[in-house]
Amino acid sequence: MKKIFIPLFAAAVCALSATASTPVYLDDTRSIDERVEDALSRMTVKEKVAMLHAQSKFSSAGVPRLGIPEFWTTDGPHGIRPEVLWDEWNQAHWTNDSCVAFPALTCLAATWNPDIAMLYGKSIGEEARYRGKDILLGPGVNIYRTPLNGRNFEYMGEDPYLASKMVVPYIKGVQSNGVAACVKHYALNNHEVNRHTTNVIIDDRTLHEIYLPAFKAAVKDGGTWSIMGSYNLYKDQHGCHNQYLLNDILKGEWGFDGVVVSDWGGTHDTAEAITNGLDMEFGSWTNGLSNGASNAYDNYYLANPYLSLIEQGKVGTKELDDKVRRILRLAFRTNMDRNRPYGSICSPEHIEAARTIGEEGIVLLKNSGKVLPINPKTVRRVAVVGENALKMMTVGGGSSSLKVKYELSPLDGIRHKFGPDVEVVYARGYVGDPTGEYNGVVTGQNLKDDRSADELIAEAVDVAANADCVIFVGGLNKSAHQDCEDSDRTALELPYGQDDVIRALARANRNLVVVNISGNAVAMPWVNDVPAILQAWYLGTESGNAIANVITGTVNPSGKLPMTFPVKLDDVGAHSLGLYPGTPRNDGSKIVDCKYDEGIFVGYRWADRNKVKPLFPFGHGLSYTDFKYGKAKVDKSSIGTSGKLTLTIPVTNTGDREGSEVVQLYISDLKSSLPRPVKELKGFKKVKLAPSETAEISFEIDRDALSYFDPSLHAWVCEPGSFEALVGTSSADIRSKVRFEVSDTLADNK
Incomplete structure (x- = not known):
């Protein structure tokens, strides 16, 4: 059956025609609370329940009879995700859903600049608004507990104070567009392996001092309109319906008046979802056939199962009305706000913002002998080595994967910056992941290379030996077990034999710059052999220009590390104590208990306490x-x-x-x-x-x-x-x- 969409204005006319005077909920001169109560009083129980759960992969129902529109959500925190089909993950193949990719949130945190966070939030909020989105599923503020966490690149580092100060302006910038920020993943989602079955065991002090402050700031200072629950368990309850986290702390102690949104597939039980604080359910697994239903979404935990319990008198409607009040409040803040701006997308201002954020977040880790900056007027031949110099990084990594208007590679950025009078030669150096596809978005790059590691290194050394300087661009990528959702890294070391390449380049040319692209700390056993090192993160659309501007000194680097770079994994508390990734239970439940026995001593706190000298300390970053x-x-x-x-x-x-x-x-x-x-x-x-x-x-x-x-x-x-x-x-x-x-x-x- 074909789905019919009724425009908001038409639905509103239908609602008005049924009454003698304008309903309070349509009168935006009244307080939001008055409008909420009026709309709530006009809704049937069935209409209320319909608002609690998804109706498609990324939308939930409104109330057409009353002119209340449906809600549209979007990943992610770094750019607006391309459109997928109504009930599938496959691409919808729109031709107008490309976006600007902003730098990953580790880069934003590395700016240590709340004004830049405001610029980021405002810019990405404008893109979301233009695309008709009501909820932006981000930003993420889970604390960096281990450098192996595949999703660290989406978060804001290891320190709760830094994350708190950076998340607040981001939220305010997004919501200035009438788009709700949805701060995630609340809480204790600090690694990806076993993320659906990990039960975190943590003391109350550590919870409140390390893992909750950024969420608290998002609520109390940022005024976020929504929060996303986490996949993991705490106190043997999943984060998306957790009595202590959601009811006692979030809605109780902090007075959160917004909507708790489940992570996609994070809901597991109707009774807990009713009573333990969840408001909107998305992504629950059901094939829609086992119960004979034509619409899979009717079988969600907060759908027909909830409605059936109410109709049978087994549960009341107190919790239902609270959930719907919150959702209606969200509506009046977003898609029922007639005065919200229209937004814009792929504008020159957004491209400039992306470049500025990237430039300010790049961290100069080392600069012995002042190899950097490189003046294009003083060199004739520059060698660029490494797969990451040309591999697109906006495709992949999980839900933050994007379809961009363009992505300027570091190699092209360097070539453009050095100009026609400087010969820029390229050598692959290593082969990492030659693929370029995620969720139906294809980069179009063919990076296949069948040469051996020795052949690749030999070519790189030859190119390096005949250049005035060498720029190696490597690091991680957004493939599985690198920096990617639903998987963690397997080691701290660089993958694909890059350490051998870097050592060989250091022997071939003393003017070597290593540009590490990653969202995580990496081991650098060659650190004493390389004079200059840049930490460049995932910089998005303007990656090449941002890196080239810092390398040439057009921009003076000012980024600082938002996390500690350890020498080895044993220098990290979670690994030193053998706590990561947890211990499976022997009861057949598949639950993995992960104890946070390092307590409050995370990151530099652990290094200070145990007198461990890091590779590069938290807050480190040099300048020219x-x-x-x-x-x-x-x-x-x-x-x-x-x-x-x-x-x-x-x-x-x-x-x-x-x-x-x-x-x-x-x-x-x-x-x-x-x-x-x-x-x-x-x-x-x-x-x-x-x-x-x-x-x-x-x-x-x-x-x-x-x-x-x-x-x-x-x-x-x-x-x-x-x-x-x-x-x-x-x-x-x-x-x-x-x-x-x-x-x-x-x-x-x-």
Whole structure:
């Protein structure tokens, strides 16, 4: 039977004709709560239940009789996913659903710039709005617990404070377009292997200090209109219908008034879905035939099974009305808001935004001998080596795979930037994944190469030996077991024999730059042999231009690592303690228990506590200029826990070119009732300085920066005693310290 769509205005006319006066829910001069209650009072139970579950792969029903439109969702956090068929994952083969691919969220986090996060959110929100989407399924803020997590590239790093500060403006930017951000994956989805069956065992303090703050900020400060549940279990309940996470914390303690959306296939039980906080169900597996139904979606857990329980009197409608209130509230914020902007897509402004985000997120990890930047006027021949110099990275990786208007490769970006007077020669170096297809989107690239590893290396060495400089572009890709949804990496090392290629290039030419494209940390056993290293992430549409602009110095790099790069896996708590990826139960349930016994000591907190020297520390990133830090000062030496103090520190650009520095504030509790990290990030500011310019950077330190979560009180506690404020350019490069005292104790359970 052919599906008939009734335009919103026509449905609204039908609704108006049935009443003597304009219904409150259509009157946008009334409060949203008034409109919600009026619309709710006019709906039948069957209409209410229909709003709780999908009607297609990416949409859910409205109420045509009342002029309430259906909801359209879209992946993902880095660009608007291409259209698929109504009831299939296959491509719909539209010709107008290409998008701008923005850099992955690891790159956004690496900018350490909330203004850039706002630009990102506003830009991607405009693309979603133009495509008629009501819910953008992103951003992701799950904490980087292991560098093997295949989905780390979609998240914002290892530190809860950094992720919190970067997610809020992203949300506000998206929602300024009348499109709901859907922050994911709530919560504890920190690896992909066994993601549907992993039961996380974690103490309450670690949960609240490390894994929940970014979600809390998204709700309390960002005002996100929706949240996506996670696949994994916690307290033996799946994240998409979890009493403690969804009802007690999210909707109870934090007062979340939006919609909880299931991850696709994350719903498992009707009773739990009814009572444990889920509002909208998507992607549940059913073939639509076993129960004799013509529409598979009618068999979802919150569909006919729920309606049947109500009709039999086995459950009431209290939970139903709460769910529908939330969905209606979402409607009035999005597709029922007549004043929301129209959006735009693939605009010059969005392309510029993508390039700017990429440029600002690229991290200069090493620059011995100042090999970088490379002035195109001083070289005649440049060798570019590596598959990632030409492989498209926007296709693949799971639900964030995109169909882009274009993707400029690093090789083409370098050729364009160096111009016609410089010969840019290319050698493959290694063969990784020659394929280029995901979910029906095809790159059109044929990267098949049957040469042996020795032949490829020999060619690369020959090219390198006859060049003024060499740029190796490698790393990971978005294939399975690299950086990809539903699978984790199998090792920290670079795949496809790249270490051998890099070592050979280092012997052939001392002017070697390694550009690592990845969403994760990688091992670098050749680090002492390579003079210059760039961490370039997945940069999307403008990848080639962003990389070339940094290599040539058109852009002075200012990115900082949002995660620690360990030397080896044993330098990571989850691996050192043998906790990843968990232990299967012996009860035949297929459940895998994963204990987070490293507790709050994640990332640099683990390295500090165990005196482990990382390959590159959290917050690290160099510049083509130099910055001198003065002495940090506080405006008072003692405060009460209800007060605050101001720390100031002068920072001077001592180099010969303009550059931006991220000034980082860490707090150390010198004596605490509970174990605390050596230091914790509690502030950062990015400042642009001209040569010889000095800026006075100030930070406000209040009880939030000094508190820990006391599980016995279920409250945040700021204790009296001595604290130290540490200011530096990374977690391992502290430039100035100052002590102060806290005079009294205060607990806050907010």
